[in-house]
Amino acid sequence: MAAPAALAQIQAYRDNLWLRRAVLFILIIAAFLYPIVRPGSVGLDTANIAEVYVLLALGLNIVVGFAGLLDLGYAAFFAIGAYSAAMLASTQFSTKKVILNTSLLYIGPQGIHLNFFLLIPVAAVIAALFGIAFGAPTLRLRGDYLAIVTLGFGEIVPKVIENMGTGNSFGLPNITNGVNSITGIDSPPNINLGPLHLIFSGNAEAPWYYLGLVIILISILIITRLRNSRLGRSWVAIREDEVAAAHAGINITGTRLTAFALGAAFSGFGGLLEASRIGSVSYIQFLFTVSVSILVMVILGGIGSIPGVIVGGIVVAYLGQAWLPSLGSAINQFGSTLHHHHSTGILGAAGAWMGGLPVVSAEPMIFGIILVLIMLVRPGGLVPERRRALEFHPETAQELAEEQEELYTIRTGEI
Amino acid sequence: MTVVANIIVGGLVLGALYAIIALGYTMVYGIIELINFAHGDVFAFGAFIAIPVGNRLVNQNSFTVPVATSIIAIGVLIIFAALACAILGVVIERVAYRPLRNAPRLAPLITAIGVSLILENALSQIFGGQSIYFPVLLTTSNYSFLGTSISNVQIIVVVVAVAMMLALDLFVNRTRLGKAMRAVAQDREAASMMGINVDFIISLTFFIGSALAGAGAIIYGMDIQSIGYSSGFTLGLFAFTAAVLGGIGNIRGAMLGGLAIGLIQTWVDQLNGGTAWYDVATFVVLVLVLVFRPAGFLGTNTPEKV
Amino acid sequence: MDEPLLTVQGLTRRFGGLAAVDGLDFHVDRGEIVSLIGPNGAGKTTVFNVISGVYPPTAGRIVLAGKEIGGLKPDRIQRQGISRTFQTLRLFANMTVLENVLVGYHSRLHSTLFGDIIKPPWVARREREAVKRAQALLRRLSPRLLARQDFRASDLAYADRRLLELARALIADPLLIMLDEPTAGMNPSEAVEFMEQIRKINADGFSLLLIEHNLNVVMGVSQRVVVMDYGKKIAEGTPPEVQHNERVIEAYLGRRATAAS
Numbered sequence: 001m002a003a004p005a006a007l008a009q010i011q012a013y014r015d016n017l018w019l020r021r022a023v024l025f026i027l028i029i030a031a032f033l034y035p036i037v038r039p040g041s042v043g044l045d046t047a048n049i050a051e052v053y054v055l056l057a058l059g060l061n062i063v064v065g066f067a068g069l070l071d072l073g074y075a076a077f078f079a080i081g082a083y084s085a086a087m088l089a090s091t092q093f094s095t096k097k098v099i100l101n102t103s104l105l106y107i108g109p110q111g112i113h114l115n116f117f118l119l120i121p122v123a124a125v126i127a128a129l130f131g132i133a134f135g136a137p138t139l140r141l142r143g144d145y146l147a148i149v150t151l152g153f154g155e156i157v158p159k160v161i162e163n164m165g166t167g168n169s170f171g172l173p174n175i176t177n178g179v180n181s182i183t184g185i186d187s188p189p190n191i192n193l194g195p196l197h198l199i200f201s202g203n204a205e206a207p208w209y210y211l212g213l214v215i216i217l218i219s220i221l222i223i224t225r226l227r228n229s230r231l232g233r234s235w236v237a238i239r240e241d242e243v244a245a246a247h248a249g250i251n252i253t254g255t256r257l258t259a260f261a262l263g264a265a266f267s268g269f270g271g272l273l274e275a276s277r278i279g280s281v282s283y284i285q286f287l288f289t290v291s292v293s294i295l296v297m298v299i300l301g302g303i304g305s306i307p308g309v310i311v312g313g314i315v316v317a318y319l320g321q322a323w324l325p326s327l328g329s330a331i332n333q334f335g336s337t338l339h340h341h342h343s344t345g346i347l348g349a350a351g352a353w354m355g356g357l358p359v360v361s362a363e364p365m366i367f368g369i370i371l372v373l374i375m376l377v378r379p380g381g382l383v384p385e386r387r388r389a390l391e392f393h394p395e396t397a398q399e400l401a402e403e404q405e406e407l408y409t410i411r412t413g414e415i
Numbered sequence: 416m417t418v419v420a421n422i423i424v425g426g427l428v429l430g431a432l433y434a435i436i437a438l439g440y441t442m443v444y445g446i447i448e449l450i451n452f453a454h455g456d457v458f459a460f461g462a463f464i465a466i467p468v469g470n471r472l473v474n475q476n477s478f479t480v481p482v483a484t485s486i487i488a489i490g491v492l493i494i495f496a497a498l499a500c501a502i503l504g505v506v507i508e509r510v511a512y513r514p515l516r517n518a519p520r521l522a523p524l525i526t527a528i529g530v531s532l533i534l535e536n537a538l539s540q541i542f543g544g545q546s547i548y549f550p551v552l553l554t555t556s557n558y559s560f561l562g563t564s565i566s567n568v569q570i571i572v573v574v575v576a577v578a579m580m581l582a583l584d585l586f587v588n589r590t591r592l593g594k595a596m597r598a599v600a601q602d603r604e605a606a607s608m609m610g611i612n613v614d615f616i617i618s619l620t621f622f623i624g625s626a627l628a629g630a631g632a633i634i635y636g637m638d639i640q641s642i643g644y645s646s647g648f649t650l651g652l653f654a655f656t657a658a659v660l661g662g663i664g665n666i667r668g669a670m671l672g673g674l675a676i677g678l679i680q681t682w683v684d685q686l687n688g689g690t691a692w693y694d695v696a697t698f699v700v701l702v703l704v705l706v707f708r709p710a711g712f713l714g715t716n717t718p719e720k721v
Numbered sequence: 722m723d724e725p726l727l728t729v730q731g732l733t734r735r736f737g738g739l740a741a742v743d744g745l746d747f748h749v750d751r752g753e754i755v756s757l758i759g760p761n762g763a764g765k766t767t768v769f770n771v772i773s774g775v776y777p778p779t780a781g782r783i784v785l786a787g788k789e790i791g792g793l794k795p796d797r798i799q800r801q802g803i804s805r806t807f808q809t810l811r812l813f814a815n816m817t818v819l820e821n822v823l824v825g826y827h828s829r830l831h832s833t834l835f836g837d838i839i840k841p842p843w844v845a846r847r848e849r850e851a852v853k854r855a856q857a858l859l860r861r862l863s864p865r866l867l868a869r870q871d872f873r874a875s876d877l878a879y880a881d882r883r884l885l886e887l888a889r890a891l892i893a894d895p896l897l898i899m900l901d902e903p904t905a906g907m908n909p910s911e912a913v914e915f916m917e918q919i920r921k922i923n924a925d926g927f928s929l930l931l932i933e934h935n936l937n938v939v940m941g942v943s944q945r946v947v948v949m950d951y952g953k954k955i956a957e958g959t960p961p962e963v964q965h966n967e968r969v970i971e972a973y974l975g976r977r978a979t980a981a982s
Contacts, residue, residue, distance in 0.1 A: 137706045143520045144450045152698030222838050229837035237824045244811035246795040249828030368532030375526045387815050401876030
């Protein structure tokens with residue numbers, strides 16, 4: 001049978017620490033070299049979008065993958081991170097007189113401008129606080145109810161943002177600029193350290209790429225540590241058997257809340273990066289479809305798997321930015337040339353149909369098909385996490401276990 | 416006073432619509448503990464495919480319809496939509512949910528979202544991204560009621576909703592098949608050991624729930640008169656909230672919950688005049704109910720056996 | 722210590738109109754092994770569930786080493802010092818043997834969020850020590866289990882899984898361990914082995930409260946036996962005393978038997 005052999009091979013790869021480290025090293029080097037090998041703003045633009053997606057996917061993975069909580073409104077935290085950046089690093093909130101004018105923080109007639117690198121933890125903390133606020137009353141609900149409630153949060157947050165502009169129905173001052181976007185968001189300060197020159201103030205995409213890459217690498221480090229810690233273990237225990245976990249001394253709601261807040265924090269990173277790079281934010285960027293895309297990244301890539309969701313984020317980014325549009329125009333062009341050469345008949349009709357086929361707008365359907373197919377055929381995702389791979393294939397796990405038991409008894413001569 | 420009357424009438428009618436959709440949600444949740452996210456989209460599907468058929472049955476250019484044509488058109492469309500939705504519902508269950516019956520809880524939820532996305536996008540691709548109009552099937556006439564007016568269409572909505580609830584209630588509580596459904600809802604394994612064909616019963620549940628949604632779609636079209644590709648999902652969520660409010664798995668609860676949500680939404684909507692806060696209000700209600708009284712009005716809390 | 726380790730006073734738990742536990746009084750002294758027996762449906766597991774915090778008592782008190790613990794949540798009760806196993810055997814199926822035991826140590830292994838992320842040397846050391854402790858416990862309970870420490874819990878043989886659940890309950894050094902039908906599904910030789918385990922654990926200083934149907938086990942290890950029927954205590958005493966108690970016999974054989982005669 002092919003399956004256990006393949007799984008055993010994957011197991012062997014996973015067990016070989018040095019092989020994994022070598023592959024990781026090569027991947028990191030390749031990532032750093034990418035802009036040099038493929039310069040050009042279009043390619044890097046997509047890569048930068050992918051970076052934000054990867055951060056978001058890593059964050060949602062903590063909630064859905066590690067803690068097993070289905071969050072259908074994750075874009076809410078993305079919005080909160082982005083809008084925190086918009087409010088603390090732009091001209092949105094200006095005071096009449098200069099209140100503070102230090103190099104790290106300025107509050108005055110030109111708005112609030114917090115240093116970007118300080119803003120990173122601040123945006124994360126703000127998002128995490130919202131995570132705690134949303135999660136505290138709701139995280140003890142059952143999985144499906146929690147899913148709907150998070151969906152609700154995902155709907156409410158953009159709605160509230162949309163309605164907190166000028167002349168809003170609450171009678172509050174303009175906080176989020178309402179239906180208009182907040183523009184003029186700061187970029188990070190230019191970095192000139194020795195040979196390193198990252199100019200953010202211009203139009204170049206490369207500095208953003210490197211900034212994003214560093215944030216992602218640090219995030220991966222943090223998340224991996226968390227997964228392998230006592231906290232990570234308690235997440236798995238809760239997923240496996242909540243009652244037994246509680247009886248082992250684990251505070252279920254508190255542990256889930258930690259996962260939720262951490263997930264929100266990474267969304268905050270992503271939101272900050274996005275807001276700063278694009279320079280503006282609008283509530284439209286954070287609707288339900290965005291929450292769905294992030295979920296697709298996690299499910300497609302591999303629920304609970306750190307390399308998996310990274311792949312998922314990259315795939316979804318390139319799908320939407322590059323592959324679907326290319327496929328779309330290819331089909332459309334083929335269709336119109338076909339129709340051009342055969343103005344009547346079946347070929348002509350087929351050509352006309354293909355010429356007008358809206359491929360790009362079918363993205364939600366493609367996402368839907370991906371979700372259904374993955375769940376039916378390969379629930380562990382493209383790059384499954386080891387535990388889950390066995391969870392979803394009990395027959396394979398059974399075979400592996402019997403192999404293991406056999407090997408053990410042979411080795412020790414025990415029965 | 417007219418404001419209150421308007422809220423009552425509006426809330427009643429809207430609530431009846433939600434109740435119809437909620438019935439399908441509550442039935443499916445009661446039997447397999449799944450929030451069928453695609454249910455709202457099945458509802459929308461019913462409305463969408465009924466439109467071209469309806470346009471052939473009535474004169475599209477006139478607001479008055481002869482009574483005989485009305486009866487025929489409404490009857491045909493209801494049967495057509497109910498059947499179409501029922502088949503769609505059963506197919507979805509067979510393809511996307513049944514294989515995952517023993518999978519971890521997250522899995523069918525995710526496929527449900529996936530199916531919902533597919534349906535919505537399909538509707539959007541086939542029928543376009545804008546809302547389209549439902550053909551007029553009935554000459555509207557208004558009656559005075561509680562100081563405000565209510566139309567015959569609105570009365571039909573309420574009557575149909577109540578009739579559906581009564582019929583379903585009767586079916587579930589008085590027939591053999593209904594008893595089988597209740598058994599499967601309580602304990603699937605035990606029911607199958609008693610000789611009940613669980614697969615068939617579950618498919619039947621989806622069939623009935625989706626058929627009700629399909630019929631409801633025609634009623635909806637008669638009242639609201641337009642539908643967009645994403646209307647189904649949103650309506651579905653509100654209907655699900657209604658089902659939870661009334662007590663998930665409980666048929667009468669779905670009716671009660673639908674009424675409550677309809678009234679709340681109508682009230683909130685006229686409070687702020689213009690700003691659409693009713694969806695936020697509905698979700699706030701959902702969160703409050705789930706946090707403070709997850710069993711809803713008429714539901715029972717079933718604790719897990721340790 | 723004169724004061725009992727665990728005191729249950731007037732414990733009542735209702736479900737709707739039904740009192741599954743009705744005015745129950747009993748205690749467990751330090752170092753004792755007490756068995757809770759009774760026919761099916763007597764309410765024994767409900768007693769465990771109330772003590773371990775699955776649901777609160779409707780009335781009555783539960784006192785552990787002088788502290789009132791009635792109504793607390795399971796994780797707090799575990800931290801107060803009561804561990805338990807389950808009638809239906811609740812392991813973390815997809816975690817290894819070692820991981821299962823380590824989870825049991827959760828409340829004693831302190832860590833903070835920052836500690837987990839930054840992982841300074843003392844955090845790493847604590848984790849290593851926890852692993853050593855878990856391995857030592859496994860070695861003491863069953864070298865078989867220790868040898869299989871990297872096996873998935875669901876891949877173990879049934880008796881090993883029961884032992885694993887026991888190990889998980891033991892590792893945090895609880896004051897009292899509650900075992901809910903630990904020998905259910907075991908064959909006689911496995912049950913005898915398990916009795917040895919119980920005696921070993923008791924000798925190490927742990928107090929035990931057992932629910933058991935296997936009367937050989939009950940008679941073999943318990944110092945005292947509490948008998949329940951229909952939620953109430955109907956007898957209490959040493960194993961031989963209880964064995965010959967008329968009410969106990971009647972409860973087990975059923976009133977029909979006595980009525981028919």
